[in-house]
Amino acid sequence: MRIFTLALLGWIVIGCAIKEKPSPVTEKQIADFKNEARAVLPEGQAKELVVDNCVHCHSYKLVTQNSATREGWQSTIAWMQETQGLWPLGPAEDEILDYLAEHFAPESKGRRVPLTDVEWYELGE
Amino acid sequence: MSDRRKFMKKAGLASLGAIAASEVVFGKNLPDGLELIGLQQDQDLPQGVDPEMTLLNDLPWNIEAKAHLLDDAITPADKFFIRNNGIPPVNPDPETWQLTIEGESAENPKTYSIADLKSKFKTYSYQLVVECGGNGRNEFNPPAKGNQWSIGAVACAKWTGVRLKDVLEDVGIKDDAVYVGYYGGDTHLNKDPNKVVISRGVPLKKAMEDEALIAWAMNDEDIPLMHGYPLRMVIGGWPGSTSGKWLNRIVIRNKEHDGPKMGGTSYRVPCESVPPGSKVTDDNMCIIESMPVKSLLTYPKSGAMIKEGRTLEIRGHAWAGDYSVSKMEVSIDFGSTWQTCELQNPVNRLAWQRWTAKIDFPQKGYYEVWAKASDENGISQPMVVPGWNPKGYLNNACHRIAIKVL
Numbered sequence: 001m002r003i004f005t006l007a008l009l010g011w012i013v014i015g016c017a018i019k020e021k022p023s024p025v026t027e028k029q030i031a032d033f034k035n036e037a038r039a040v041l042p043e044g045q046a047k048e049l050v051v052d053n054c055v056h057c058h059s060y061k062l063v064t065q066n067s068a069t070r071e072g073w074q075s076t077i078a079w080m081q082e083t084q085g086l087w088p089l090g091p092a093e094d095e096i097l098d099y100l101a102e103h104f105a106p107e108s109k110g111r112r113v114p115l116t117d118v119e120w121y122e123l124g125e
Numbered sequence: 126m127s128d129r130r131k132f133m134k135k136a137g138l139a140s141l142g143a144i145a146a147s148e149v150v151f152g153k154n155l156p157d158g159l160e161l162i163g164l165q166q167d168q169d170l171p172q173g174v175d176p177e178m179t180l181l182n183d184l185p186w187n188i189e190a191k192a193h194l195l196d197d198a199i200t201p202a203d204k205f206f207i208r209n210n211g212i213p214p215v216n217p218d219p220e221t222w223q224l225t226i227e228g229e230s231a232e233n234p235k236t237y238s239i240a241d242l243k244s245k246f247k248t249y250s251y252q253l254v255v256e257c258g259g260n261g262r263n264e265f266n267p268p269a270k271g272n273q274w275s276i277g278a279v280a281c282a283k284w285t286g287v288r289l290k291d292v293l294e295d296v297g298i299k300d301d302a303v304y305v306g307y308y309g310g311d312t313h314l315n316k317d318p319n320k321v322v323i324s325r326g327v328p329l330k331k332a333m334e335d336e337a338l339i340a341w342a343m344n345d346e347d348i349p350l351m352h353g354y355p356l357r358m359v360i361g362g363w364p365g366s367t368s369g370k371w372l373n374r375i376v377i378r379n380k381e382h383d384g385p386k387m388g389g390t391s392y393r394v395p396c397e398s399v400p401p402g403s404k405v406t407d408d409n410m411c412i413i414e415s416m417p418v419k420s421l422l423t424y425p426k427s428g429a430m431i432k433e434g435r436t437l438e439i440r441g442h443a444w445a446g447d448y449s450v451s452k453m454e455v456s457i458d459f460g461s462t463w464q465t466c467e468l469q470n471p472v473n474r475l476a477w478q479r480w481t482a483k484i485d486f487p488q489k490g491y492y493e494v495w496a497k498a499s500d501e502n503g504i505s506q507p508m509v510v511p512g513w514n515p516k517g518y519l520n521n522a523c524h525r526i527a528i529k530v531l
């Protein structure tokens with residue numbers, strides 16, 4: 001009986017702990033992230049689809065710092081669906097892929113780019 | 126909302142003293158999607174992060190250093206890169222925090238409080254290099270997916286805690302044990318509280334090294350929340366993703382650990398090298414173990430202009446994963462000739478090594494100083510980006526800074 005009580009108590013404690021785990025990102029914060037994305041992402045037919053489907057989980061910065069072909073973006077979406085819990089995008093997927101492939105296409109960098117954006121300054125002794 | 130207003134981020138506006146769109150000269154000529162540099166610099170960073178650090182991502186936080194910020198022998202917390210896969214726990218309490226050791230190859234699964242760890246086991250401190258496997262990703266061509274780290278996802282802090290092996294031995298390690306995995310208290314980006322964000326690990330042999338720690342202190346203070354408060358693993362010399370943060374569970378496995386981001390293309394490179402842009406099937410991808418030999422030039426900051434005739438003192442750090450660095454060289458003529466540097470021994474195994482050199486430039490002009498380390502096995506850093514791989518790991522191409530002699 002004691003073991004059963006302990007088990008029950010344990011179950012309640014663990015159960016409550018899971019239930020009460022505070023959501024680390026609030027709805028308000030997600031809304032802010034989405035507004036920020038709307039202000040920064042380039043205009044295009046699927047911009048709002050990108051905001052709704054992508055920025056629901058991660059910052060738009062994860063989109064804008066990457067570049068890939070349409071096929072590359074497609075495999076990224078597939079990876080997020082297989083491992084990260086992204087929902088099926090349905091007909092929106094084609095529109096999103098067209099948008100990403102157009103605005104975030106890869107540029108050939110060669111094997112090593114020159115040093116760029118050097119901020120020159122006088123070095124003191 | 127006018128087009129120009131788009132460039133004014135709310136936080137940026139407030140702290141820059143409300144620059145109105147009309148005050149930006151040629152503001153109306155800015156193409157869509159570009160942010161003003163002045164506003165980019167006014168980025169929102171988590172508390173305790175040096176304002177010069179580079180923000181790559183804010184959900185989840187991914188922030189890297191610039192080379193000159195890493196000049197300290199021991200990297201201060203505010204200059205230590207942040208690579209989060211999920212959302213850190215909210216207000217974790219070190220008094221009630223628990224670490225459970227279990228798994229099919231654990232003899233007697235046990236749970237410890239942080240106080241238990243401190244009282245039951247001997248405390249050790251080591252300076253350990255932690256480098257993100259994807260450090261340097263932004264140079265790969267074709268581009269590799271993920272946070273586009275340049276050179277600053279590396280650091281060497283002083284970590285204090287107990288040896289992982291002491292704790293594993295207290296639990297008891299079955300004969301069939303081969304791998305040790307971790308779990309942490311972070312939450313997945315998709316908000317499912319039961320979805321594991323990342324759970325990686327190392328072979329038992331690496332976990333049993335003296336320097337593999339369960340740590341509660343970084344640079345003699347509590348580990349900052351972004352770096353794993355109140356408890357984390359620290360596995361020096363291997364991809365940073367093996368050093369689990371917000372550590373609450375360790376599993377002793379009788380097979381290669383199979384937590385999220387152990388498989389697929391995560392933290393793996395092609396077992397056999399491939400032409401750039403190739404598709405590689407999962408079964409041809411092998412787990413990254415030791416990180417490769419690498420170095421940074423941390424002083425001076427790139428862009429220094431000096432007068433002709435001045436001898437320039439330069440310095441930096443070099444490291445080589447599981448190994449030590451045996452030689453450090455610099456070149457001011459694009460790799461045609463090399464000058465050997467002074468190189469110190471590491472403070473302890475898996476710490477980075479300080480190197481220094483004095484350089485004389487033959488005449489006025491534009492120079493690049495290239496830094497090349499060689500490890501104890503005679504393996505050196507490449508001058509161009511090394512073997513392409515789908516996720517852009519292990520770029521250890523030589524670091525370069527620009528100098529003008531006037």
